[in-house]
Amino acid sequence: MAVADTTAPAPARGGPSRGKPARGEPSAVADLAGETGARVWLRTAVGHGVLAALSLACVFPIYWMYATSLRRPEEVYNVSLFPWPLSVGNYTHVWDVIPIGRLILNTFAVAALISLGQLLVGLLAAYAFTAWRFRGQTLLYLAFVGTWLVPFQVTMLPNYTLLYRLGLLNTLAGVIVPNLASALGVLLLRQHMASFPRDLLDAARMDGRSSWSVLWTVVVPNLRAPLAALSIVLFINAWNDYFWPALVLQRADSVVQLGLRGLFVGVEGPDWGGLMAGSGLACLPIFGIYLLLQRHVVGAFVRSGLK
Amino acid sequence: MSGAFVEIDALPRPAATAVPVAAARPSPARRLARALPPYLFLLPAVGCLAVWTYRPLAAAVNLSFFSWNLLPTTPKDPVGLDNYRRLLELPDLWHALWLTAAMTLALLLFTVVLPTVVALWTSAIRGRGRAVYRALIFAPVLVPPVAGAAVWQWMLDPTSGAVDRLIGHPINWIHEPGPAQIAIVVITGWHLLGFAVLVVSAGLAGIDDEYTAAAMLDRASRWQTTRWITLPLLSPTLVFLALMTVLMSGQLTFPLIDTLTQGGPDSATTNVYYLLWEWGFQNFDAGFAASAGLLFFVAFGVVAVGLVRLSDRLTFHDN
Numbered sequence: 078m079a080v081a082d083t084t085a086p087a088p089a090r091g092g093p094s095r096g097k098p099a100r101g102e103p104s105a106v107a108d109l110a111g112e113t114g115a116r117v118w119l120r121t122a123v124g125h126g127v128l129a130a131l132s133l134a135c136v137f138p139i140y141w142m143y144a145t146s147l148r149r150p151e152e153v154y155n156v157s158l159f160p161w162p163l164s165v166g167n168y169t170h171v172w173d174v175i176p177i178g179r180l181i182l183n184t185f186a187v188a189a190l191i192s193l194g195q196l197l198v199g200l201l202a203a204y205a206f207t208a209w210r211f212r213g214q215t216l217l218y219l220a221f222v223g224t225w226l227v228p229f230q231v232t233m234l235p236n237y238t239l240l241y242r243l244g245l246l247n248t249l250a251g252v253i254v255p256n257l258a259s260a261l262g263v264l265l266l267r268q269h270m271a272s273f274p275r276d277l278l279d280a281a282r283m284d285g286r287s288s289w290s291v292l293w294t295v296v297v298p299n300l301r302a303p304l305a306a307l308s309i310v311l312f313i314n315a316w317n318d319y320f321w322p323a324l325v326l327q328r329a330d331s332v333v334q335l336g337l338r339g340l341f342v343g344v345e346g347p348d349w350g351g352l353m354a355g356s357g358l359a360c361l362p363i364f365g366i367y368l369l370l371q372r373h374v375v376g377a378f379v380r381s382g383l384k
Numbered sequence: 385m386s387g388a389f390v391e392i393d394a395l396p397r398p399a400a401t402a403v404p405v406a407a408a409r410p411s412p413a414r415r416l417a418r419a420l421p422p423y424l425f426l427l428p429a430v431g432c433l434a435v436w437t438y439r440p441l442a443a444a445v446n447l448s449f450f451s452w453n454l455l456p457t458t459p460k461d462p463v464g465l466d467n468y469r470r471l472l473e474l475p476d477l478w479h480a481l482w483l484t485a486a487m488t489l490a491l492l493l494f495t496v497v498l499p500t501v502v503a504l505w506t507s508a509i510r511g512r513g514r515a516v517y518r519a520l521i522f523a524p525v526l527v528p529p530v531a532g533a534a535v536w537q538w539m540l541d542p543t544s545g546a547v548d549r550l551i552g553h554p555i556n557w558i559h560e561p562g563p564a565q566i567a568i569v570v571i572t573g574w575h576l577l578g579f580a581v582l583v584v585s586a587g588l589a590g591i592d593d594e595y596t597a598a599a600m601l602d603r604a605s606r607w608q609t610t611r612w613i614t615l616p617l618l619s620p621t622l623v624f625l626a627l628m629t630v631l632m633s634g635q636l637t638f639p640l641i642d643t644l645t646q647g648g649p650d651s652a653t654t655n656v657y658y659l660l661w662e663w664g665f666q667n668f669d670a671g672f673a674a675s676a677g678l679l680f681f682v683a684f685g686v687v688a689v690g691l692v693r694l695s696d697r698l699t700f701h702d703n
Binding site: 232 | 419639
């Protein structure tokens with residue numbers, strides 16, 4: 078906490094939750110406020126009830142997606158809560174209809190390259206902002222913050238024509254290149270680096286090391302955890318992006334977002350079984366990454382969202 | 385979660401530069417070499433920003449004074465302020481603006497109000513329960529918008545969808561104006577709620593427990609403590625979320641509108657972003673779309689500045 082409060086520009090926005098004990102022990106607090114045990118119990122019960130209902134409402138669509146996808150194709154319209162007998166028919170079907178494996182691989186490659194680029198470019202820029210005081214610093218920083226105000230729809234037409242002139246329309250590179258730098262990455266990394274002890278930087282430089290080597294041998298190794306977390310967040314962002322791939326690619330056999338969109342339209346209405354199986358597959362990589370690295374992701378969101 | 389270094393207590397920050405004491409009057413070449421590094425490190429990021437954000441912004445300004453159908457072979461026709469005049473006279477625009485504002489306001493329920501309640505409640509829970517609730521509420525954040533659109537469309541299907549069976553009353557969610565609007569907002573809210581809860585929880589964790597403890601000692605009720613201590617201290621976080629919602633709501637609802645309703649029925653879900661999309665990429669009226677986009681850019685700038693001002697006035701800092 079101490080570091081966050083003294084070195085970050087907006088101290089009141091709260092520091093990382095790291096290491097904090099659970100807040101307000103209900104019983105002790107209630108005693109102080111002079112409440113009776115029954116009232117506390119009732120409140121706790123209501124709280125749990127509402128939270129459980131809300132959690133259920135949040136997860137149900139995800140459950141339903143997998144439940145439907147695991148029904149037998151001819152039983153898709155069955156609404157029993159538990160699919161039985163289980164079948165992978167919808168999965169084999171979607172595998173036949175769209176090249177889902179390649180779509181997921183393409184999306185993975187695009188998301189990985191975008192997040193890697195954003196991380197690298199952001200790292201360099203954030204380092205510049207933290208390690209030096211230089212002319213135009215505030216102005217340049219504002220230029221990054223200012224991108225939040227530029228609606229994507231304003232820049233899409235000129236960017237589209239630029240991609241056309243570069244011959245990158247309908248290519249995966251056309252999705253990746255305009256996304257190589259994100260203001261988000263720069264701003265978040267700057268926040269993380271702001272809590273890096275300057276003495277350490279100065280000492281390393283006094284040793285006669287170049288700024289470049291200080292960045293890679295001193296800063297990066299010590300920021301490994303936040304860097305990993307941030308890269309996951311950027312990866313999820315890139316994986317979930319819809320607008321720009323839809324604009325640039327327009328081909329259903331490119332990335333998973335567009336492949337799925339094709340399943341919405343069919344002669345007899347959407348192909349629900351295939352759509353659920355495909356959507357379920359499209360979610361899996363992100364779910365997997367999240368489950369593996371859950372603590373880092375939450376940490377990154379917690380620290381990043383705020384400061 | 386971060387290296388041990390972050391734990392080191394506040395270090396006094398050198399006042400001016402990190403550069404070791406300079407020798408008297410270095411040569412211009414050396415001074416340049418010394419000043420250059422930060423700019424070199426910034427070059428890739430600033431370059432990307434210039435090419436993909438600020439150049440197109442300028443190009444859009446330019447384009448807004450022309451009539452052009454996006455075809456490289458057709459010349460651009462200068463039309464002066466005509467695009468803007470047409471734009472402001474168009475009833476579609478005002479309808480879409482109103483709809484965007486209404487949807488944004490409705491979304492605030494999911495990005496500010498509900499998350500605050502959930503975060504306050506979960507923070508009062510001890511042990512594993514808290515983590516479980518937060519994880520479950522967070523799960524939809526991980527679902528790609530297209531997959532979310534697919535499963536919701538399936539659940540909202542009027543003949544065999546789970547939702548209508550659950551409420552036992554057939555509603556044609558996607559094809560009736562009112563229900564379609566509700567559906568778009570709720571699905572977007574479903575996607576965002578978990579993220580907002582996380583942000584508010586982080587804000588709560590940053591509030592010093594001693595304030596609430598002191599209030600409790602003064603025999604303030606739980607509600608009084610929340611209302612007069614916790615919420616004011618949380619206000620920067622809440623304003624941040626509100627600002628994000630205002631700036632991003634159009635982008636966030638877009639994939640759903642595009643896949644579920646295509647702006648319909650009867651333009652009931654055509655917000656400004658979808659309108660821009662239609663003008664630019666369906667009617668191929670590039671100049672017109674550019675002028676509309678710029679108008680929104682200016683409007684967002686005004687709203688954002690207003691919100692930041694408001695937050696400076698309303699919020700209070702725990703210094």
